[in-house]
Amino acid sequence: MTIPFPTTTQAAEILEKVRQARPRVHCLMNTVVQKFTADGITVVGGIPSMTTSLEEIESFVTKADALTINLGTLDAERRKVILLAVKIANASGKPWIVDPVHCDYSPSRLAFARELITLSPAIVRGNRAEMRLIGEVPDAIRIETGPVDHLSDATRRVRIVNGHPWMAKVTGTGCLSGGVIAAFMAVERDALAAAASALAVTGVSAELAASCARGPGTFEPAFLDALSAITGEDIINHARIENEQG
Ligand SMILES: Nc1ncnc2c1ncn2[C@@H]1O[C@H](COP(=O)(O)OP(=O)(O)OP(=O)(O)O)[C@@H](O)[C@H]1O
Ligand SMILES: Cc1ncsc1CCO
Numbered sequence: 001m002t003i004p005f006p007t008t009t010q011a012a013e014i015l016e017k018v019r020q021a022r023p024r025v026h027c028l029m030n031t032v033v034q035k036f037t038a039d040g041i042t043v044v045g046g047i048p049s050m051t052t053s054l055e056e057i058e059s060f061v062t063k064a065d066a067l068t069i070n071l072g073t074l075d076a077e078r079r080k081v082i083l084l085a086v087k088i089a090n091a092s093g094k095p096w097i098v099d100p101v102h103c104d105y106s107p108s109r110l111a112f113a114r115e116l117i118t119l120s121p122a123i124v125r126g127n128r129a130e131m132r133l134i135g136e137v138p139d140a141i142r143i144e145t146g147p148v149d150h151l152s153d154a155t156r157r158v159r160i161v162n163g164h165p166w167m168a169k170v171t172g173t174g175c176l177s178g179g180v181i182a183a184f185m186a187v188e189r190d191a192l193a194a195a196a197s198a199l200a201v202t203g204v205s206a207e208l209a210a211s212c213a214r215g216p217g218t219f220e221p222a223f224l225d226a227l228s229a230i231t232g233e234d235i236i237n238h239a240r241i242e243n244e245q246g
């Protein structure tokens with residue numbers, strides 16, 4: 001029998017650590033889902049900051065515990081601020097995750113995503129179409145989300161089977177997961193355990209939320225309510241964290 005990695009008990013413990021430590025997460029988030037992402041980080045127990053100002057990014061990243069970079073609304077100014085933020089995060093040992101949103105729509109965005117991947121992110125997360133183009137990421141954890149989330153590093157493969165189809169009907173649940181994963185990475189050095197736990201927490205929260213929502217519109221606030229209220233026991237009872245072989 002293979003032992004699930006991380007166990008549901010470990011996932012519950014990492015969530016509790018987030019709630020105790022209240023990590024600061026700086027987000028270079030697309031303009032579409034800034035509020036939703038900030039709310040997701042807040043209700044799970046972290047403290048978000050969102051500025052994209054070139055003059056201020058050094059101070060914000062220095063004060064943050066982790067960084068999330070999202071390419072959803074990329075322009076020339078954002079490219080500059082992202083590269084500076086990454087430099088500061090790397091120099092100060094802060095973990096960061098990149099979400100290559102819509103890299104499948106634009107060759108220049110794909111090239112920028114690939115450039116970022118050479119700069120040592122802890123994690124690259126995208127949806128199926130995006131990660132198909134990104135391919136392997138030998139020096140980072142690769143996460144492809146969807147009905148089942150697939151996570152891998154050089155030696156381990158994990159899948160998270162939780163979630164609900166309404167997650168795909170609310171814009172930004174993937175972007176939000178980047179913020180939540182960053183909060184979990186801030187308190188757990190093993191980034192694969194952190195990310196698997198974060199996705200189990202969002203997936204189980206979505207299931208609990210869907211049971212009292214009527215559709216995607218009422219699901220969105222119910223999801224934030226569930227992320228706020230979820231207990232360690234909910235995770236132990238409902239998380240489906242599975243090892244993948246090979
Ligand atoms: N059909 C589904 N069933 C269960 N969970 C799902 C389903 N589709 C997506 N999810 C969950 O929704 C979240 C977002 O995944 P998705 O792959 O849709 O990201 P995305 O396309 O990058 O989203 P966005 O760009 O809108 O932020 C993940 O946590 C994933 O597990
Ligand atoms: C729809 C959309 N466009 C740019 S970012 C974003 C949010 C989800 O990826």
Ligand SMILES: [Mg+2]
Binds near residue numbers: 099175
């Ligand atoms: Mg996305």
